[in-house]
Amino acid sequence: MPVSCAVAQSAGPLASQRWQTATVEIREGFPVRRAARVILLDPDDRVLLLLYDQPLPNGRHWATPGGGAGDSENYRDAAVRELAEETGWNDIGLLGEVLRCDYDMDHAGRMVHQVERLYLARTDQREREVRGVAAMHQADGIAAWRWWTLGELESTDEDVWPSGLASLIRSQLAN
Secondary structure (H helix, E strand, O other): OOEEEEEEOOOOOHHHOOEOOOOOOOOOOOOEEEEEEEEEEOOOOOEEEEEEEOOOOOOEEEEOOEEEOOOOOOHHHHHHHHHHHHHOOOOOOEEEEEEEEEEEEEEOOEEEEEEEEEEEEEOOOOOOOOOOOHHHHHHHOEEEEEEEOHHHHHHOOOOEEOOOHHHHHHHHHHO
């Protein structure tokens, strides 16, 4: 499945960002699904990932918190809402957009063309616990959550979305 991504050269305000490559190519045949995700780091630069246990073709994989944007919802607002829904936290501010991707994928049993934006955010709490969202996790096929070090991400054999997440985070931390 071809994936097209563009990386922001910094996580600053969108107006000041320069993107390394152009992205969104809308394909005919699949409905477009807009989605927003959050790369959430703790003070030790661990990243929060959720384990999705879904039927094939997506299967079992780790991903950042996030999901679909409503019809009248902008990407940033969708990212904040999805993070709150999946973690129970309403006190996380986004630092900036760091990645734009588009690709074809299965969503809820049908193929869609996903146009996705990822935002960087931080919590001031080390390995903060996710609480009070078990019913939502069950409904969305989220089996677990975990804070990962960048070294663990680089050495795991598990499927992590987006691929190259540790490198993306390292590049953003360097800026």
